[in-house]
Every structure is written in structure tokens, then in C-alpha cells.
Amino acid sequence: MMDSIDYKILQILQEDGRIPMTKLAKEICLSTPATIERVKKLEANGVITGYKAVVNxxxxxxxxxxxxxxxxxxxxxxxxxxxxxxxxxxxxxxxxxxxxxxxxxxxxxxxxxxxxxxxxxxxxxxxxxxxIVENLRKREIALPPPEEIEE
CATH class of the missing domain: 3.30.70.920 (Lrp/AsnC effector binding domain/regulation of amino acid metabolism (RAM) domain)
Known part of the structure; x- marks a missing residue:
């Protein structure tokens, strides 16, 4: 089961998949080891399936x-x-x-x-x-709004 912190991690990693774990930890207000553990769990559970370069x-x-x-x-x-x-x-x-x-x-x-x-x-x-004349918004995957996330 994912919580709001997991969704915040996903949101941040979608914007910057190369963010240092120390910076990610600060943004979600957790320790670095706890953040690394959560990211590894998201990877192990198949929620995060990989990291890639996005090319224009x-x-x-x-x-x-x-x-x-x-x-x-x-x-x-x-x-x-x-x-x-x-x-x-x-x-x-x-x-x-x-x-x-x-x-x-x-x-x-x-x-x-x-x-x-x-x-x-x-x-x-x-x-x-x-x-296509203009790209107004590009996201890989939509995440539910914060109010729809069950704790």
C-alpha cells in the first residue's frame, strides 16, 4: 500500500529522476536512509520500472x-x-x-x-x-490528486 509520501517521491522522481537521495530526503522530510529504503521498495514492487533520458x-x-x-x-x-x-x-x-x-x-x-x-x-x-504545433503539457503518468490519496 502506498501513502502520500510514496506519491510525493513519485512526483519528484518524474520531474528529476537523477535527484540526489539527500535532496529528495529533504524535500519529503525524511532521513536519507528512510528515503532510499522507500525508493528501493517502489522499485522492488514494480511501481518504478526504470529511469531514462527524455529527449526533445x-x-x-x-x-x-x-x-x-x-x-x-x-x-x-x-x-x-x-x-x-x-x-x-x-x-x-x-x-x-x-x-x-x-x-x-x-x-x-x-x-x-x-x-x-x-x-x-x-x-x-x-x-x-x-x-503538433505546441506542447502544452507532458507527463509520463498522471498521479492522483493529493486529496484522493488514502493514508
Missing amino acids: PNKIGLNFNAFVLTTASLEKRDICTRFVQQDPRVLQAYRVTGRFTGCMKVACSNEESFLDLLHNFYDFGVYETYM
Whole structure:
């Protein structure tokens, strides 16, 4: 069972996964050994599954960022799924409900690469694209508001 301190640890680590344990301990008002023990417990229980570098796609030349909504026919759904799992330009892919059956976030280096990617989606069925013009908020995972955390 997690408590409000565990959620605070998760919140801080999502913002800075490289924060020194001494600084984390000060921010949550615990001793350093107690903080380390809590982080290790969160890791052991599979709550924290890893640490990674978060890369800004625009800074490495991936300037064509978009959402692609697709409706793949039943016959082509498996082929489409394999494609989105293998193409490095597809950052995230989801099966969704509603008018479309799939939603993908893609990042391409230029217009030619983007059009090449879209050509593949044309083979799977209907698609629509929405260019990302501004990132208003990015979080890896939402945490419950403090008032919803049971002690």
C-alpha cells in the first residue's frame, strides 16, 4: 500500500529522476536512509520500472511531429499493428474506441519522411493527421490528486 509520501517521491522522481537521495530526503522530510529504503521498495514492487533520458525530438531534428488517427480494416489490422511496433518514427500507438481504431504519435525528420510514413498508413485504410504545433503539457503518468490519496 502506498501513502502520500510514496506519491510525493513519485512526483519528484518524474520531474528529476537523477535527484540526489539527500535532496529528495529533504524535500519529503525524511532521513536519507528512510528515503532510499522507500525508493528501493517502489522499485522492488514494480511501481518504478526504470529511469531514462527524455529527449526533445525537435533538438535532434525530428521536426514533423503529429498525431495520426487510423481506421484499419479487420484484414489489415495485424499488419498495421506490426508496422507501428517496428517503425521508429512511431513514438506511441494505441487502439482506441470511436470513429478511428488507432491513434499514433509520430516524429519525422522532414516532410519527405512524414509523407513516406503516411503512404504506409494509406495502405491500411482511412487516416487523418494532426500536426503538433505546441506542447502544452507532458507527463509520463498522471498521479492522483493529493486529496484522493488514502493514508
